[in-house]
Amino acid sequence: MGRLTEHFTRKELECRCGCGTCYVSPQALSKLETLRRLARRPIFINSACRCPAHNARVGGAPLSQHRSTTTRPATAFDISLRNFHKGELIRLAIQAGFKGIGQNYKTFVHVDDRHYYARW
Ligand SMILES: [Zn+2]
Numbered sequence: 001m002g003r004l005t006e007h008f009t010r011k012e013l014e015c016r017c018g019c020g021t022c023y024v025s026p027q028a029l030s031k032l033e034t035l036r037r038l039a040r041r042p043i044f045i046n047s048a049c050r051c052p053a054h055n056a057r058v059g060g061a062p063l064s065q066h067r068s069t070t071t072r073p074a075t076a077f078d079i080s081l082r083n084f085h086k087g088e089l090i091r092l093a094i095q096a097g098f099k100g101i102g103q104n105y106k107t108f109v110h111v112d113d114r115h116y117y118a119r120w
């Protein structure tokens, strides 16, 4: 169980179906570490990488930023709200450089490292 960054292990970021897929964009990982540093508390990831089959099963968009293949890394993290108020987490995520923010979920906020601002 390798540590991918100072605060996150492979186990936390790999596909939840058990397939072992775990290709995350290095730039997205570095922003996740920045977010962790700004937050100064543990960050729980509900979902990061998804293999194409699992992405389809959970109803992810076909070109979801969570989708991870050998040629295309995931750039998205669904961050649990168990340690954050939603507004605070969104503010910190933007500060960390994430441009894609999905806020209409009960238990998590989706953040991703797309190249244009998008909020839903
Ligand atoms: Zn999988």
Ligand SMILES: [Zn+2]
Binding pocket: 066, 076, 077, 078, 102, 110, 111
């Ligand atoms: Zn998401």
